[in-house]
Amino acid sequence: MSDELWTPDLTVDLAPNNPRELRLANPVIAASGCFGYGQEYAGVIDVERLGAFVSKGITPEPRGGNSMPRIKETPAGMLNAIGLQNPGIRGFIRKYPKLWARMSVPAIVNISAETVDDYAMMAALLDEQPAIAGIEINVSCPNIARGGYCFGWDPEMSADVTRAVGAATTLPLIVKLSPGAVDVVAVAEAVEAAGADAISLINTLVGMTIDVHRRRPTLGNVTGGLSGPAIRPIAVRMVYQVAAAVRVPVIGMGGIMALDDLLEFVMAGASAIQVGTGIFVDPGLPIRLIDELTEWMTRHGVRRLDEIVGAAQPAAARQFRFAGVETAGDSA
Amino acid sequence: MSDELWTPDLTVDLAPNNPRELRLANPVIAASGCFGYGQEYAGVIDVERLGAFVSKGITPEPRGGNSMPRIKETPAGMLNAIGLQNPGIRGFIRKYPKLWARMSVPAIVNISAETVDDYAMMAALLDEQPAIAGIEINVSCPNIARGGYCFGWDPEMSADVTRAVGAATTLPLIVKLSPGAVDVVAVAEAVEAAGADAISLINTLVGMTIDVHRRRPTLGNVTGGLSGPAIRPIAVRMVYQVAAAVRVPVIGMGGIMALDDLLEFVMAGASAIQVGTGIFVDPGLPIRLIDELTEWMTRHGVRRLDEIVGAAQPAAARQFRFAGVETAGDSA
Amino acid sequence: MSQRQLGGDLTVAGTSAPVRSREFVGEVVGIEPIMGDAAVLSVDVPMTVVHGLRSGRFFEITCRDEVAFDPLLRRPYSVYRIDAERGRLLFLVRPFGRGSAWLSRRRPGDRLALLGPLGNTYDIGPTSQNVLLIAGGVGVAPMVMLADEAIGRGLNVTFLMGATTVPGLLPATELPDRVEYVVATDDGSKGYHGFVTDLAADYVRWADQIFACGPESMYLELRTAIGPHRIGRRPTVQVSMEREMACGLGACLGCVVETRHGMVASCIQGPVFDLDEIIW
Amino acid sequence: MSQRQLGGDLTVAGTSAPVRSREFVGEVVGIEPIMGDAAVLSVDVPMTVVHGLRSGRFFEITCRDEVAFDPLLRRPYSVYRIDAERGRLLFLVRPFGRGSAWLSRRRPGDRLALLGPLGNTYDIGPTSQNVLLIAGGVGVAPMVMLADEAIGRGLNVTFLMGATTVPGLLPATELPDRVEYVVATDDGSKGYHGFVTDLAADYVRWADQIFACGPESMYLELRTAIGPHRIGRRPTVQVSMEREMACGLGACLGCVVETRHGMVASCIQGPVFDLDEIIW
Numbered sequence A, B: 001m002s003d004e005l006w007t008p009d010l011t012v013d014l015a016p017n018n019p020r021e022l023r024l025a026n027p028v029i030a031a032s033g034c035f036g037y038g039q040e041y042a043g044v045i046d047v048e049r050l051g052a053f054v055s056k057g058i059t060p061e062p063r064g065g066n067s068m069p070r071i072k073e074t075p076a077g078m079l080n081a082i083g084l085q086n087p088g089i090r091g092f093i094r095k096y097p098k099l100w101a102r103m104s105v106p107a108i109v110n111i112s113a114e115t116v117d118d119y120a121m122m123a124a125l126l127d128e129q130p131a132i133a134g135i136e137i138n139v140s141c142p143n144i145a146r147g148g149y150c151f152g153w154d155p156e157m158s159a160d161v162t163r164a165v166g167a168a169t170t171l172p173l174i175v176k177l178s179p180g181a182v183d184v185v186a187v188a189e190a191v192e193a194a195g196a197d198a199i200s201l202i203n204t205l206v207g208m209t210i211d212v213h214r215r216r217p218t219l220g221n222v223t224g225g226l227s228g229p230a231i232r233p234i235a236v237r238m239v240y241q242v243a244a245a246v247r248v249p250v251i252g253m254g255g256i257m258a259l260d261d262l263l264e265f266v267m268a269g270a271s272a273i274q275v276g277t278g279i280f281v282d283p284g285l286p287i288r289l290i291d292e293l294t295e296w297m298t299r300h301g302v303r304r305l306d307e308i309v310g311a312a313q314p315a316a317a318r319q320f321r322f323a324g325v326e327t328a329g330d331s332a
Numbered sequence C, D: 001m002s003q004r005q006l007g008g009d010l011t012v013a014g015t016s017a018p019v020r021s022r023e024f025v026g027e028v029v030g031i032e033p034i035m036g037d038a039a040v041l042s043v044d045v046p047m048t049v050v051h052g053l054r055s056g057r058f059f060e061i062t063c064r065d066e067v068a069f070d071p072l073l074r075r076p077y078s079v080y081r082i083d084a085e086r087g088r089l090l091f092l093v094r095p096f097g098r099g100s101a102w103l104s105r106r107r108p109g110d111r112l113a114l115l116g117p118l119g120n121t122y123d124i125g126p127t128s129q130n131v132l133l134i135a136g137g138v139g140v141a142p143m144v145m146l147a148d149e150a151i152g153r154g155l156n157v158t159f160l161m162g163a164t165t166v167p168g169l170l171p172a173t174e175l176p177d178r179v180e181y182v183v184a185t186d187d188g189s190k191g192y193h194g195f196v197t198d199l200a201a202d203y204v205r206w207a208d209q210i211f212a213c214g215p216e217s218m219y220l221e222l223r224t225a226i227g228p229h230r231i232g233r234r235p236t237v238q239v240s241m242e243r244e245m246a247c248g249l250g251a252c253l254g255c256v257v258e259t260r261h262g263m264v265a266s267c268i269q270g271p272v273f274d275l276d277e278i279i280w
């Protein structure tokens, strides 16, 4: 560290291999499903300061979502079973690109579908729209052609979706992995090979609670997705493993509630992070993370975020790939 | 409910298909790795009142375990990477069956190995021992013959272990599933077909944390197993799915900290439950659970636990099997 | 009800300054027992927060120690009363589960993280003269603030209150003098013996508007009880719906109520709904 | 050190009744600031708990609200001092992370869930006359109790204490009069300017036994500092090892220390170890 004045560089390009790039002023992104369509938090935080935000998951057709209750608090976490309530890709396009054009923060669209063709159809429609910075492909969806087996649990199925979407648009593509896969690294490698510009993880884990007074599942949908601090150790582990295996940027998420949590993901190998549940309980969190990260980097002489991305990885990072398997850990 | 005096029947047979039976006075079991060898809590609780206890995981050879640190607290949970420190099957046999012979509480031995033959070898040695009520097979171990791929992630590999152990002993066999499997129901069905007398779940989920000050993984072993209330929603979901698919008794565990949690697992379909992490933070918990369950059953007119096992399952329980897939939940 | 939506409140009445953030810290200045095991919590907050606040709106309160993440989610609490001069919010909290139990244990000097005001408001129509307020249990909170508003506008107010037993009733002294206060208890230990909704029928012809806050079952009883006496949708009935909430800002869609206009977020298009718009 | 293991304590000295449970609830009766930001917490507990308690042993304390599960695990705290007549345990707590911060905020009347006494003890040999006690920072807790014990037995006690700066030092008034108290600060603001372990060398020939409590780095410094002056393993050195713990009872094997006898649980075969037995 020298004495000259400097400010740390928080910028990150999440699609270095894509001519359209996905340049963010900082690595803090509001996660899909937790930030509506970028409008809802306008009265609470300065949305323009975010690195980017991701829209609620959009589907080919409008969806009314699941029956109530849709959320249930759990120890240091929450379950949600919203059921992808959204206006459908056409309803979305009628309303939001227009609104986003007035904002300067990069807006990413999260898409969900039950067939490869539907993913590609949505991507093609989005390709023509202004004010869309990138697409995040949510592969945690049932594949109808495969009897409802989740796309994201299978490397090939995830790669198929990635290829089809890549053929339909030149927009930067982030593939968002499902933690339900038995080998999340294999899925990451497959989608990287299929053309993903970046990989984000983790989506929620499937869980449920039972209302013991009524003797039935609490959520209207029976199962829901578990998020929040409770799942952070699982998310950090998966980011650590995936980052060691792929060359594209990794975006980490799962239970980030404070600067130390952000640093955990970055040191595990994430070039950027997303905040989901944390926004609900602490709306000021994303902006505070940016400020605190700037301050931390200044104090520690870290000029560019790159310098600490993957800092906790062993020197021969790829060797780690099967460490989670070989050392098992889950039967200690 | 009539006015006559009655006390609820908490007994349960966890191996109804096995002539040797596995009869418990109540459904509360101390989980493997959290209760040592049944001696450690003697000065704190009345061990004899437990339904049963499960020993620390025993391996073919003695193991010194992993380097420190081995445990790390996480939000509403903990990671452990003990590394199966244990005296090995022969050291175990020299010491513990003798001690257990003086106790009346059923003692179950948890076994871990890296080859099918080693599992069978341990089972054969245990078969001859007195004071052992049953074997719990921990399949969350790397299969050396399959490049370290975890036995418990694969239905066939789990079934192979079950069959081999079943051939080596007539002791009641509980197979303990790994939550890392992409389809835990398929594994459950495979081990049931292979002769498991009961199925227990879940073992811990693989996670890690990073020490951001030192910029390296916190645990000596890098990854560890996540347990405690944080994982309860995942555990309840898996028990709900497995119980709908198999006919053998299911033993549920994962983050039980109170009577309502026990009832959640029972209503999800568990005939008995195990308490692990909860014992560390609240040693009196297992005994309190027995008392509170008795009181609850009396108050609610539930004479036998059976009456509420699976109470939260839909009428056509088996239909649910793929509900976790079809409704995805993890991308709500 | 679109005029009652959140967007309209981004500028504080009486000033032209936009509210930069609705997230702030308040300080507990008092906690007094009321209605049996409940408590009124007085919280000092920035003046701008209290300014122009109307009944029905609520705040999302963090109900845990700063360093702990359990219980994780904020809890919504209606405003029970305001002290505009001191910049003070009053909440009525009944200890029920983990969040409310934590809140009930606060002491003066403790700090609270609040998000709000959120949601829409009860709306007294410009031509209304007679208003009927119906409160069930802890649902009395926004009704007390609404009674203050109605009396302030010179209206005739009848306030029906139901509780399981006497201790659960709001003390009459908490209401403005001019309010007609009628109570019911499930066990008949005071007032009418039975559901408070049974009393409502008598007021249907008199009331220009009905406002209610209580459990959902009370609204269903109310609909049945007043149905035969209403003329079309007159008088209108506004009810506050209770939903578990995550964001409180319309972002998560976890708190929806099914209405004739679809699944709407009760944290922004509610919590107050027209009884007849809800699909039960 | 097997005689110091847990099993031996299952019968309370002086009675023949077995201790049914070492899990109990205490009541905070006082909390006083000490050593800068630390505090001494006085907790009323059942008489039997205090009876016969010796230095080195610790209690696992639940550091969270009863209804919350975060932070989940209990924290081990050494006994700082006892008041045998009133059945009172004193703990010295430095706010560091989430558990200790919670503990430091307790007020009189609050209840605490405790498990203990756990672990082994410092052992003063029957022939010892001169004992050297060395404390680093908050590690002073068990050393104060040990000083009380040694003085009670009529021994000569020298007490070395090290801290970063003056406020971190134990006030001399906390120690029995007859103790020789020597301090060191890292910044030289009081006493010796440097590590407390530098002072130890002078006492090696005098001391029959050395007892220490502080961070691991202090033990390594100590070994180096006294090494040249020791004759074989004389004087013996007993140190208390700090490990994150889950069960506190030898059941989880999460707290092991590698010794010449293998990986041993520091919650039952420790926290006090012979310095020379540990593999660093």
Ligand SMILES: Cc1cc2nc3c(=O)[nH]c(=O)nc-3n(C[C@H](O)[C@H](O)[C@H](O)COP(=O)(O)OP(=O)(O)OC[C@H]3O[C@@H](n4cnc5c(N)ncnc54)[C@H](O)[C@@H]3O)c2cc1C
Residues within 6 Å of the ligand: C058, C075, C076, C077, C078, C079, C091, C092, C093, C094, C095, C096, C097, C098, C099, C100, C101, C138, C141, C142, C241, C242, C243, C244, C245, C271
């Ligand atoms: C707009 C709005 C305004 C509210 N205003 C108030 C208020 O002024 N005062 C007040 O005390 N509460 C109010 N509530 C309820 C409050 O938000 C909490 O739900 C309540 O305090 C219980 O929270 P808890 O954390 O203690 O219980 P939890 O531990 O969250 O409750 C456990 C379960 O009980 C259910 N539950 C919650 N409350 C009740 C209840 N009253 N009766 C039956 N079941 C319940 C929940 O669905 C939950 O599943 C309001 C809710 C909403 C949506």
Ligand SMILES: Cc1cc2nc3c(=O)[nH]c(=O)nc-3n(C[C@H](O)[C@H](O)[C@H](O)COP(=O)(O)OP(=O)(O)OC[C@H]3O[C@@H](n4cnc5c(N)ncnc54)[C@H](O)[C@@H]3O)c2cc1C
Residues within 6 Å of the ligand: D058, D075, D076, D077, D078, D079, D091, D092, D093, D094, D095, D096, D097, D098, D099, D100, D101, D138, D141, D142, D241, D242, D243, D244, D245, D271
């Ligand atoms: C046998 C034994 C006796 C103990 N006696 C005392 C006592 O008398 N007084 C007392 O205040 N503490 C004592 N401790 C330490 C105490 O148990 C806690 O670790 C400490 O209070 C911090 O807990 P926390 O929850 O605040 O921090 P956490 O949030 O648990 O700490 C976060 C991290 O900091 C590390 N850490 C913990 N303490 C320190 C420290 N002092 N310096 C540097 N890093 C640390 C931990 O390894 C942990 O990973 C003792 C520990 C043991 C094992």
Ligand SMILES: Cc1cc2nc3c(=O)[nH]c(=O)nc-3n(C[C@H](O)[C@H](O)[C@H](O)COP(=O)(O)O)c2cc1C
Residues within 6 Å of the ligand: A031, A032, A033, A034, A056, A057, A058, A080, A082, A084, A110, A138, A176, A202, A203, A204, A225, A226, A227, A228, A229, A253, A254, A255, A256, A274, A275, A276, A277, A278, B331, B332, C252, C254
């Ligand atoms: C209420 C809610 C709705 C969500 N909706 C979506 C979605 O539509 N698409 C998606 O890919 N992820 C969705 N997620 C997952 C989050 O984007 C994120 O992956 C997950 O919650 C983990 O991060 P967190 O712990 O910070 O919340 C949703 C999460 C929550 C809590």
Ligand SMILES: Cc1cc2nc3c(=O)[nH]c(=O)nc-3n(C[C@H](O)[C@H](O)[C@H](O)COP(=O)(O)O)c2cc1C
Residues within 6 Å of the ligand: A331, A332, B031, B032, B033, B034, B056, B057, B058, B080, B082, B084, B110, B138, B176, B202, B203, B204, B225, B226, B227, B228, B229, B253, B254, B255, B256, B274, B275, B276, B277, B278, D252, D254
């Ligand atoms: C410290 C520790 C050690 C464990 N060791 C074993 C083991 O040896 N064998 C095994 O099958 N499970 C082991 N487990 C897993 C538990 O038996 C249990 O499946 C898991 O912790 C979930 O339950 P819980 O949340 O109640 O702890 C261990 C868990 C912990 C916390």
Ligand code: FES
Residues within 6 Å of the ligand: C244, C245, C246, C247, C248, C249, C250, C251, C252, C253, C254, C255, C256, C265, C266, C267, C268
């Ligand atoms: S609470 Fe999130 S939309 Fe209403």
Ligand code: FES
Residues within 6 Å of the ligand: D244, D245, D246, D247, D248, D249, D250, D251, D252, D253, D254, D255, D256, D265, D266, D267, D268
């Ligand atoms: S803390 Fe569990 S063995 Fe020591």
